[in-house]
Amino acid sequence: MERNEFLKKCGALCLSGIGLSALQGCKAAYYIPNTLTGNKLAVNKSDFLEHTWVLVKSERFAEPIYLRKLQEDQYSAVLLHCTHKGCEVNPADDYLVCPCHGSEYTAIGKVVHGPAERDLHKFAVSTDQEKIYIQL
Numbered sequence: 116m117e118r119n120e121f122l123k124k125c126g127a128l129c130l131s132g133i134g135l136s137a138l139q140g141c142k143a144a145y146y147i148p149n150t151l152t153g154n155k156l157a158v159n160k161s162d163f164l165e166h167t168w169v170l171v172k173s174e175r176f177a178e179p180i181y182l183r184k185l186q187e188d189q190y191s192a193v194l195l196h197c198t199h200k201g202c203e204v205n206p207a208d209d210y211l212v213c214p215c216h217g218s219e220y221t222a223i224g225k226v227v228h229g230p231a232e233r234d235l236h237k238f239a240v241s242t243d244q245e246k247i248y249i250q251l
């Protein structure tokens with residue numbers, strides 16, 4: 116095998132390995148549609164059937180709201196805006212992590228690892244038969 120051919124094959128192999136490991140670390144974010152009435156964002160419970168958490172986008176905030184199912188008909192909603200210096204926090208399985216300086220929060224927004232010192236902003240959540248309401 117020629118040196119150039121060897122280097123091309125190694126490069127392609129490395130890139131495919133990097134891509135594979137990056138994909139394994141990613142979990143697809145699932146945005147669900149919502150309607151805003153006054154200060155209440157409403158989402159359909161039926162959009163939650165296959166997910167333990169979803170993202171809800173509101174025009175009022177730059178970052179999405181992380182809506183998580185805690186138990187049957189019990190939900191938590193927090194704004195993914197880091198309380199350290201304002202970066203967008205990322206969902207990572209059962210916790211939330213800020214990519215800027217590494218702060219970590221529980222799935223309900225309680226800070227567990229700094230440099231952030233305050234919990235994420237939490238919204239009141241209520242439900243009825245068909246919908247989940249996030250009070251902005």
Ligand code: FES
Pocket residue numbers: 197198199200201202213214215216217218229230231
């Ligand atoms: S902005 Fe999130 S840890 Fe610094």
